[in-house]
Amino acid sequence: MxxxxxxxxxxxxxxxxxxxxxxxxxxxxxxxxxxxxxxxxxxxxxxxxxxxxxxxxxxxxxxxxxxxxxxxxxxxxxxxxxxxxxxxxxxxxxxxxxxxxxQTDYLLPLMISHLTDSESKNVPRFVASGLTAFSAVIHHSTQKYPDQLDSFMEKLINLIVSGDFLFNENPEVLERVLLVTQNLIDAAGPSCKAYQHSLFKILLQLGSIPQMAAHTARVDQSIETLAKNCEIDTSSDLFSIELAALLDEMKESYEQWDKNTPERFIFDMLVRRSQTAVVDYWETILMIVASNVEDDKDYELKMDMLNLVEHFLVTKELHSTIVYYSEILLKMILIPASAWRVGKPNVRIRKAAIVCIIRLLEQQ
CATH class of the missing domain: 1.25.40 (Serine Threonine Protein Phosphatase 5, Tetratricopeptide repeat)
Structure with missing residues (x-):
């Protein structure tokens, strides 16, 4: 019917x-x-x-x-x-x-109280259904009450980034967080400009989480919409603009990263998508990579960092920068990663580092 x-x-x-x-x-x-x-x-x-x-x-x-x-x-x-x-x-x-x-100023606080209830928020199924309902309510909230959503933007963003939602391990909950963020960006329109960094960081984290790989296209579309709402020409320009601020935030924690740290996935997606903008922050990027290929780091983390280095090496637009920093790249990252160590079964790490060295030599 x-x-x-x-x-x-x-x-x-x-x-x-x-x-x-x-x-x-x-x-x-x-x-x-x-x-x-x-x-x-x-x-x-x-x-x-x-x-x-x-x-x-x-x-x-x-x-x-x-x-x-x-x-x-x-x-x-x-x-x-x-x-x-x-x-x-x-x-x-x-x-x-x-x-x-x-009215938005009545309905949203009511639903936030339901979502953050101490008993309900520990039930993944309720959290997923509550977030889905929340996304639906937000979707057309600015049609009749265009000014009310803006006063709740900060509270909504804080709700999303809370440990119970954005850092949830349940893929269903994470997908609903994406739906809420999508509809929030759509409904907020130009008001997104004041919250550009926070919204971009949410999308970046959602797009970089392995469990959300099936929803990459939706994340990309939301980033494009956010860029448009913030009067930025393309999503690539948005990545470039946000690169400096996010790298500064990562400087405070990169030495403590392990294979499960969300920031290390964000870092990977950020620098890959920022394209040639990375050349202005090359020293910071190499410092972060070098720290995370050290001997005591997790195997998965080291492999992903070396894969990122290979990505740089095969990107034609970065060739001149790579050549300029080749000595640092070799001394800080590739040679230490390719070294043989007693009692350290790191054959794949060494092979990955050697592949990168070969790629680097091909550019000389």
Whole structure:
């Protein structure tokens, strides 16, 4: 069954319909919520019930506000990740509609309190459903209340970067964090400029996490949208602009990196995507790489750093810079990494370093 009213279309209920719905709103909401929660309800009837709820909100508009908690807890959070895609889609649309009609400065704090509840935030499934609902609510929040989202931007960014979300190990939660960030950037528009660094860093971390490899295209599209909202020509220019600030932040911690440190994945993605902008920060980059190929570092970390060096060596635009810094590159990174050590099974590390040395000699 197709949703009968689209809140972006010209179709709208008449004044008489709105009056009748508003008069009996409490009773209708209660009955619909009860119907949705019936386990015995057949799938097609559940779809129709969700359609009724959607159209009810269309009629009630901002008057649905007192019922937001009931709808969120008993319908949206429970069914927005339903196994049936039709059910999940309908519930997502209901959440979007709440965000469209209910004031942002009421709805967002309410949902933040649900997401950060001490019991709920430790349940990955609830976190994923809560973040999905959050992304839906944000999506159209600036259509009727364009000025209210900006006052919550800092709080929303802090919510995303909290240890329970951005640093979560659950791929489903991470994908929902990306969805929230995508919709936040879309909805905020030019307001993103004031939060450019924080939003870029979130996307950079999401794009560099191995568990998020399947969503690389979505991350790239969001970075492109962020650049456009910040009046920057391309995403490559955004990488170049942010390179200096992020490298300065990494100077404080790079010596403590191990194979699981998020910053080391961010570093890899950052310098690869910054293209020729890296030449202005070459000494800092080499210092970070050299520190992370030392003998006591994890095998995975050393291999990734040597792969990054090889990337530099095969990038034609960097050839002149590579030649200029070749002595430092050899002494600080490649020769130490290729050295044989008693009791250290580092054959692959040595081979990777030797490959880089050969690449370097080919440029001389």
């Amino acid at each position: 197709v949703l009968t009213i689209d809140f972006f279309n010209e179709k709208a209920p008449g004044k008489g319909t709105k009056y009748i719905v508003s008069k009996h709103l409490d009773l209708i909401v209660r009955n619909i919520v009860q119907d949705v929660q019936l386990f015995s309800l057949k799938q097609n009837l559940k779809e129709r019930t969700l359609c009724q709820l959607y159209n009810l909100i269309v009629c009630a508009e901002e008057k649905i506000k007192p019922h937001c908690t009931e709808i969120l807890r008993n319908v949206v959070y429970k069914y927005i990740l339903d196994e049936d895609p039709e059910i999940a889609t309908r519930v997502y649309r209901i959440a979007e509609l709440l965000g469209f009609h209910v």
